[in-house]
Amino acid sequence: MxxxxxxxxxxxxxxxxxxxxxxxxxxxxxxxxxxxxxxxxxxxxxxxxxxxxxGHSHPEIVAAVKQQLDAFSHTCVMVTPYANVVELAEKITAIAPIEDARAIFLSTGAEAVENAIKIARVATGRPGVIAFSGGFHGRTNLCMGLTGKVVPYKKGFGPFTPEIYHVPFPAEYLGISAELSLAALDQLFKSDIQPDRVAAIIIEPVQGEGGFYPVPEGFLSKLRELCDKHGIILILDEIQTGYARTGRMFAVEHSGVEPDIMTLAKGIAGGFPISAVVGKAAIMNAPEPGGLGGTYAASPLGCAAGLAVLDIIEKExxxxxxxxxxxxxxxxxxxxxxxxxxxxxxxxxxxxxxxxxxxxxxxxxxxxxxxxxxxxxxxxxxxxxxxxxxxxxxxxxxxxxxxxxxxxxxxxxxxxxxxxxxxx
Ligand SMILES: Cc1ncc(COP(=O)(O)O)c(C=O)c1O
Missing domain, CATH: 3.90.1150.10 (Aspartate Aminotransferase, domain 1)
Known part of the structure; x- marks a missing residue:
């Protein structure tokens, strides 16, 4: 054809x-x-x-998924879970640069971001979320609201969920310094939302769709300090930057900063639709049982692929x-x-x-x-x-x-x- x-x-x-x-x-x-x-x-x-x-069609991923497919393709993780989802959670929480981490698995990147925000709002009891202009976090309604690029992602699709605020991303090539971005955050706290009403700040360590701008050195430490001062949850969206892409397993590791939550998808299962939210236990455990999930969440085929991916990253x-x-x-x-x-x-x-x-x-x-x-x-x-x-x-x-x-x-x-x- x-x-x-x-x-x-x-x-x-x-x-x-x-x-x-x-x-x-x-x-x-x-x-x-x-x-x-x-x-x-x-x-x-x-x-x-x-x-x-x-890589496409990596033989070890193909073999792992075929083996899982021969056993079963779906039972629903919320009904009768399976061994490989536990194993994948054990491995991801062990490698995440977060102490005493917990994980959940979803299907898409947008779903991971949605869940990260849900969790942050329950954990803090606060509504506000701050994102960065130029950022991209997905195409669901909440994620469109967080995304900082109008055409084609937001144009005509509103209204978006309330209590989302944007500040300029420190893209030095575009003349936006770290100081300018932090000053905008400070101004936002004065003019738009008091910091103790902010549940989370979400940021990509290197903006992906926005133009491949890495955060300047020291910027994430400054955000970490600010979040600690005001009890705000720091979410690193590592959906595009994670899984060895930037030379570290997670891009945030270049900064030495410990995030509260990370969102993962894309590279984690070699093309099988599975995503993850990984974060500190006290935060991740805030929502009640049943509050998080999804019929296709944590697909066993994705988990099989995800385990193979981790092996390959290490072996190769x-x-x-x-x-x-x-x-x-x-x-x-x-x-x-x-x-x-x-x-x-x-x-x-x-x-x-x-x-x-x-x-x-x-x-x-x-x-x-x-x-x-x-x-x-x-x-x-x-x-x-x-x-x-x-x-x-x-x-x-x-x-x-x-x-x-x-x-x-x-x-x-x-x-x-x-x-x-x-x-x-
Ligand atoms: C940083 C980031 N967050 C979220 C998403 C949304 O992921 P998905 O398209 O799987 O919903 C993407 C996709 O490009 C992304 O790059």
């Missing part, structure tokens, strides 16, 4: 709100390579948006590999930047979460979303799946599987360069 025929069929039966970036229909994928319905091969620099950190040293991969990517992008400094304003990365910021005339204030759009389309034509992001839609982000063979990494970088030259 041809890609364009499938795209036409999809257009006739699918609501347009759930679009696709490329009219490319995947037929098969192995590690960092995807083949489409027409047999064309692509290097994958997206990993299903940071999901297959362990994926944290170290993320750092090495990121270094190679940053070096490749910096070579391109040296040739085109007027169009590539910044190259940044934390481990294998790497991005370049496209601008015009060497002016950081002039975002170049048109180039980002043209580049991702051209790259796809030349055999590379490449994503953009950013509040200004001008950032190219690279999220390769952490298991990518370096020859494929180089091949992808070469295609990116060729596509870039063809677009300018």
């Amino acid at each position: 041809k890609n364009h025929e499938l795209q036409e069929r999809k257009g006739r039966v699918f609501a347009r709100g759930m679009g696709n970036m490329f009219p490319i229909y995947a037929a098969r994928a192995v590690n960092a390579e995807i083949w489409d319905e027409e047999g064309k091969r692509y290097i994958d620099f997206a990993a299903g948006i940071a999901v297959v950190n362990t 040293s994926l944290c170290e590999r993320a750092t090495e991969t990121g270094n190679r990517l940053v070096a490749g992008l910096r070579r391109l930047q040296a040739k085109h400094p007027e169009l590539i304003g910044d190259v940044r990365g934390l481990g294998a979460m790497v991005a370049m910021e496209l601008i015009s005339s060497g002016d950081a204030g002039q975002a170049n979303p048109a180039l980002a759009k043209a580049l991702t389309a051209k790259a796809a034509e030349l055999g590379l799946i490449l994503l953009s992001c950013g509040v200004r839609s001008n950032v190219i982000r690279i999220l390769v599987p952490l298991t990518i063979e370096f020859k494929h990494l180089e091949e992808g970088l070469n295609i990116l360069e060729e596509a870039f030259e063809a677009c300018i």
Whole structure:
């Protein structure tokens, strides 16, 4: 079946709100390579948006899920649970940088965020939640409210839940310093909500959809101090940054800060829909039995995959590999930047979460979303799946599987360069 025929069929039966970036229909994928319905091969620099950190179709994940499938696929964790959910909770609470941690498992990232907020509100008895502009936390109603990017995530979808406040994210490239962001928080406490009415502050350690901006050094410690002072729960949304992506198991570990709660999804089960909330026992145990859950929560297939993922990350040293991969990517992008400094304003990365910021005339204030759009389309034509992001839609982000063979990494970088030259 041809890609364009499938795209036409999809257009006739699918609501347009759930679009696709490329009219490319995947037929098969192995590690960092995807083949489409027409047999064309692509290097994958997206990993299903940071999901297959362990590569497509990792044999150990496939085997673990097949074995679970032969036993049973669903009983509902709230009815008759199973051994692998207990084992996964034991392992995740042991590796989380949180003392005396407890976990729950859901299905999607948005659900993990929803539950983190539910838990924080019960634990504190307070309504307020503070998030950051440019942040992305999912597409459910509460998560849309937390998200700090209007188009396409919020436009027309309101009203959102009350008691959500935003302050600027400290994106230094955009001229927003840590001091400015903290001053905005201080101002918010004076002008909008008293701190003892705030249940939680939620932040991504590196903004994902917002543009791959890492929090400046020391910022999370400052937030930690502020949260401790006012009894506010600090939630780290590690849905995109977690699971070895940034060179540590969790990105917050770069800061040495202990969060109260972390939300996890994407990379935790190699593509099987399972997510988690992990946090301090006293907070996590606040909701009463039955208050948290979901029919498909903690799918046994996801748990089987999740256990295999943890083994692979350790056996294949994926944290170290993320750092090495990121270094190679940053070096490749910096070579391109040296040739085109007027169009590539910044190259940044934390481990294998790497991005370049496209601008015009060497002016950081002039975002170049048109180039980002043209580049991702051209790259796809030349055999590379490449994503953009950013509040200004001008950032190219690279999220390769952490298991990518370096020859494929180089091949992808070469295609990116060729596509870039063809677009300018
Ligand atoms: C930081 C962050 N939080 C939450 C989400 C929402 O996850 P999901 O799409 O699985 O609901 C995402 C998805 O991109 C994300 O990157």
